[in-house]
Amino acid sequence: MSLSEFWDFLVLGVVLGSLYAVIAIGYTLVYGVLQLLNFAHSEVFMFGGYGGLIALTAWSPVTSPSGFQSVAYVAVGMCAGAALGGIAAYGLEKVAYRPLRRRHAPRLVFLITAIGASFFLYNLAGKLFGRNAAPMPTMYENKKLFSVFGADINITQLLILISAVVMMIGLDYVVNRTKLGSGIRAVAQDPEVASLMGVDIDKVVSRTFVIGGLLGGAAGFLFGTNQQVFYTMGFLPGITAFAAAVLGGIGNVRGAMVGGMLLGIVENLTVGFWGDGWRYVGAFAVLVLVLMFRPTGILGERVGRTA
């Protein structure tokens, strides 16, 4: 691999990693408040892709849009993706998980429900939207913008990177600086005491799902823009982002961001060095190695719930 190829793959890795990071936030937030591995989050991501696709198809964009139109298309697609993702996550919590919480179901039941919900949702999408991959309607001419050390960066890549960074900054603000964020963190640390302080746990849990869904849905739209939209599109990015959340230290929002970026970069550098067949081998080797030496993940904290 030449040096310029290295930069090419690094750019690909950063772009994909930023998407992983945004998806991983959804896993880690929900894990934080419920200690639930929400495997159906990958389907929330997929619905985000369809949200964007459906909104843009309905609007039927012109083939050679002006600059203003392009911005409008992207904005509409992103909002529609985030909205459908948010709705899917909200419904998932209400229909699949809340009844289990009411009945104090064991953890294993939650896990099976999550996997079941995932199967249900992607097959439902296959039935509703068809089982063929569909490209996102043309929103802009995806031309090269500039290059970094010889690596070209196009509009889609820049769009993904900027959107992801904005979402991460926004999310970090919400979690650390707002009242809802305090509620989320308090529920994550000690739900019983949080409720004694006046935190409505059900409300916080529901909003946590919605936040994760908004981010996941927007990521689904961006992913679909870069590649295509299809009913099983959530599976691989979902599993990888889940791994990223664990790598960063599950429950830790900044950890999810770090883990996502790291896995995206390692994945693409592996492809650069050894070919596409090794894509997930490299990334998951790093996952296993890191967890061997730091089982709590990169930023995972050992401070448990103080009894």
Next chain:
Amino acid sequence: MSTTKLAKEPEGTEPTAAPALLELRDLRVFYGAIEALKGVNLSVREGEVVALLGANGAGKSTTLRTASGMLSPRSGEVLLRGERIDGIKPHNLVRFGIGHVPEGRRVFARMTVRENLEMGAYRFKSPDQDEMDRIFGLFPRLAERSSQLGGTLSGGEQQMLAIGRALMGKPELLLLDEPSMGLAPLVVQQIFEILREINQQGTTVLLVEQNAAQALQLADRGYVLETGTVAMHEEASALLADPRVRAAYLGEIAE
């Protein structure tokens, strides 16, 4: 023996002008099939400090947790100023002015001292800075450590933080569950002095304690729970003098 009143107070022995701030009537609470409270009657009048004593498993914490809505009684009533509050969820109950300092302090370990205090004021739109200053005045140690994480504090400091956090919700009634647990005697002394101050500033206190001597020195009245029922109910000074209490809870050998 004969000086001890019955669990149920005879009607009319108290001046019955206003309803008690907190009243528990014939409270029965179960954990599954196990009956933890078998008909507990207890009242706390405004401005009082009431101590709830008893051995492990007597039902002290259960009583407190039922009062703050964490447990629902199977039968019986929890009354606040004469109005029933049992069955109301804890996150709604804080609005009624009940602050609960849970057993084992349970501060938010990954939040700073200031954030912990702000969590205490969650029921308000924004935390009252004057109240926070008052709490920092009561507990200067917390002021020094305001940006330190809760989990890094010593046991005594965590207890102070847990009390301060509950006060941020501006409770009329403060429920404390074993504030002295696992703390050095000197720290316990400090905390009880501050509790006295908090009470003098107008907060009513219901206190669960294993440390009967400390609790009864602070309290106006005391209840002794035994296996889910009130075994004794007396003025604190009378309980302190009672040979059975001295033997069972103050570690003295009965003569």
